[in-house]
Amino acid sequence: MDASVIVVGAGPAGLMLAGELRLAGVDVLVLDRLAERTGESRGIGFTIRTMELFDQRGLLPRFGDIETSAAGHFGGLPLDLTVLGAAHGAARTVPQSRTEAVLESWARELGADIRRGQEVTGLYEDAEGVSVSVAGAEQAVRARYVVGCDGGRSTVRRIAGFDFPGTPATTELYLADVRGVDLEPKMTADPSAGGLVMVAHLPDGITRIIAAERGTPPVGRTGPPEFSEVADVFKRLTETDISAAEPVWVSAFTDAARQVTTYRRGRVLLAGDAAHVHLPAGGQGMNTSIQDSVNLGWKLAAVVRGTAPVALLDTYHEERHPVGRRLLANTRAQSLLILGGEDVAPVREVLTELLDHTEVAHHLAGRVSGLDIRYDVGGGRHPLLGARLPRQALDRGGRRTTSTELLRTGRGLLLDLDDNAKLRRRADGWRDRVDIVTATPLGVPDDSPLTTTAAALIRPDGHVAWAAPGSHHDLPTALERWFGPAR
Structure with a gap:
């Protein structure tokens, strides 16, 4: 094998995935057909969810001063994002060229092998891996898995035979x-x-x-x-x-809107615009692409390292395909509002009235910001299950830290908020993949779910996979589901 994973495409999705894989210790080769970055900037900002993810990896300072805003829109109708109560605002003026430069620098520092001027022309999958043909090269390069992050006109998607249904451009x-x-x-x-x-x-x-x-x-x-x-x-x-x-x-x-029917075919996976294209309303395309990679990276790394079964990759499709489907629904709705004529005027009028209601504004703000994403992580009644843990200040034995800082290693995190030695012992078999931290939350609002939380298992992407009390599964079951068998 030339690498454990080959990523095709050095845009935001491909570079983010490369960094996530290297953070988990997996060797990755990135191939891009262009000899150098174009400097073009289709995306010009970050949603609140992407701001959270970049903060989680310690990347925000690399962007310098970021102008943030609480003003959003849905189909041209103004939205006040402060209704979400998020720690971050949305970034409005970061060109995609800057985003790519930051992510490439980060991925290279972590050891990613990024090769430009490498146009992929063919794929061949066998029982052991995937051979990738490159224009002008005498010999194919091989990897255990290939991820197509090569945009809306994805070569990987076409060659690998992914179905790409949807609505044509109008x-x-x-x-x-x-x-x-x-x-x-x-x-x-x-x-x-x-x-x-x-x-x-x-x-x-x-x-x-x-x-x-x-x-x-x-x-x-x-x-x-x-x-x-x-x-x-x-x-x-x-x-x-x-x-x-x-x-x-x-x-x-x-305004074409299309999405592949599956995000994985054997050893070939898709992320970003290779998996979904749509009207770029509110800059959601690049941001969703980056979030695809954060969801996939730690799972693919665990499978490559052999600590988790291949079935873990199925959760990538199960979790991100619905996100992509809802993305197409909301951008198609916005397309009608933005590009429609007098026939949509009554719809805009009614929606404007509805946005005066806090619940409606909160719902649409959650859609365009990415903060409404919640995954099915197993049964339970705890309000944090499947959601992303908000940034939380913590006292760790007299030292102040945050939940965000504890996730910068790209590992799983078991937060013991009740100093429960028995609970920590039950997680001993996963210490090679999960950090076990005892801490006390600081400044928790009275209405926060953390006021009644004794412990939480947090995945490397920041989503809560188990919480006590409230989860139907016990801790070892949740640990094995998301991190593989105990050592």
Whole structure:
């Protein structure tokens, strides 16, 4: 084997997965067809959930000063994210190029082998592994598993024969990053207008423009549009001439929505846009892709190391496919609100009224932020089961720490909040995979589930797999399910 895992694609999903695998001690080879990073930035921010995950791995300081905001939207209708009570806000102005640079640096520091200018042309799976053919190479490279993180036009998905059903594109949208314009940030998606207009300020004096005329059918393009096309559409929609601006990057995208029927076929798995494509409403695409990789990384590492059975990989599909399905549902709904005409005006009016109700606002804010994700980890009545443990200050024998800091190793975590020696002994057989920590929560609100929690088993991705009291399974059963048999 040339590596235990080959990751195809060095975008955010592939680089995050490479880092997660290396954090777990698994050797990984990343292949990307481009000779160097493009510098393009389709995504320009992080959802609250992605902020939590980057904090969990200690990555946030690497991004420098991050501008956060509590303002979100659903189909152009404003959302106040403070209703979620989250520790982080959403990051608004981090270009994807910066995200890729940070993640690549982190993955390389951990020992990931990242090779550019390597275009994958074929896959062959056998009982022992997968052979990957690369253009111009005389010999294939081999690994035990291959993960396609190679985007919406995924070569891995096509060659491996994944089904990719969904709805075709109906509208083309233009995107341009430009310099030399003085425009106020805005988002206009009113049905009475001629289409969608979005303006956002990015670092380094760059302004992002997204524009789409309602009812414009997609064009079968083989390359990016000319900037003049974008300027013409922008002028027709706003009566503002931006043709003299300096284009930094121009692209076009559509509202197509597709998702593979399974995230795994034998030794080949998919993550990110290779598994799901949709209208990038609210920047959810890149963020969901990163979260796919955080869910998959520790599971694939455990299977490769032999500490957990192959069946653990099935939980990747079981947990992330529903997330992707709900993502397509909410972005398709937003697409109708953003790109629809007068026929959707009544829907926008009713939804605007509903958003005045806290429960509705909380529900939609949870959808677009990623904070509503909860996995089925087994029966029980504890309110934290399957959810991600919120950042919690802890006193660990006189030393202050947080639950987030305790997860930076990428290992499992058993939090003993009741100083229960018997409980800790029951987990002894998993100490090579799970950190066992006795601590006291600090500053817990009266309405927090932690006030009545004696112990919690937390997976490397931060989700609670077992809690006491309240779980139907005992601790050893939960440990074996998620971390394999005891040593």
